[in-house]
Amino acid sequence: MRSPLDPDAMLDVTLSAICARNQYTRDPAPVIAELTAAAGGRDDVLARAAGIWAGYFDGAETRALAAALRALPGAERWVTEGRRRRGIPRHGAPIPRP
Numbered sequence: 001m002r003s004p005l006d007p008d009a010m011l012d013v014t015l016s017a018i019c020a021r022n023q024y025t026r027d028p029a030p031v032i033a034e035l036t037a038a039a040g041g042r043d044d045v046l047a048r049a050a051g052i053w054a055g056y057f058d059g060a061e062t063r064a065l066a067a068a069l070r071a072l073p074g075a076e077r078w079v080t081e082g083r084r085r086r087g088i089p090r091h092g093a094p095i096p097r098p
Contacts, residue, residue, distance in 0.1 A: 008045055014038055015049040019069065024061055028068035035072075047074030055082020 005013070015035055022031040039046035050069035055078065058066040070076050 008042075011039065011042060011045050012049045015046060016053055019050070019053045019057075019065065023057060023065055026064050028065045031065060032068055032072070043073065047072055048078050051075035051078025052082040052085065055079035055084075056086045057082075 015038060018031065018035055018038060022028075022034075025031055035046060035050065050072045051074070054066040054069040054075065058079075070079055
């Protein structure tokens with residue numbers, strides 16, 4: 001069965017999963033190499049995924065990876081979008097209090 005996702009969306013999911021799997025790394029160089037290889041020359045998708053991930057997940061525990069992601073060409077312009085998404089309140093069904 002073929003995926004219903006657009007190839008760019010599939011690549012974005014793959015790149016985001018690599019970031020999530022390595023979010024606590026203290027040595028981001030191998031992660032950046034893995035991301036670059038997985039992107040397969042799609043630097044536009046890599047920049048978007050990296051910038052959004054860095055903006056959304058930047059924190060004390062993820063600072064090394066987030067800084068390395070922001071340094072990728074074109075990623076910095078997407079960091080604001082990641083921060084905006086982090087600020088959106090979670091939604092879902094209300095949990096009744098006992």
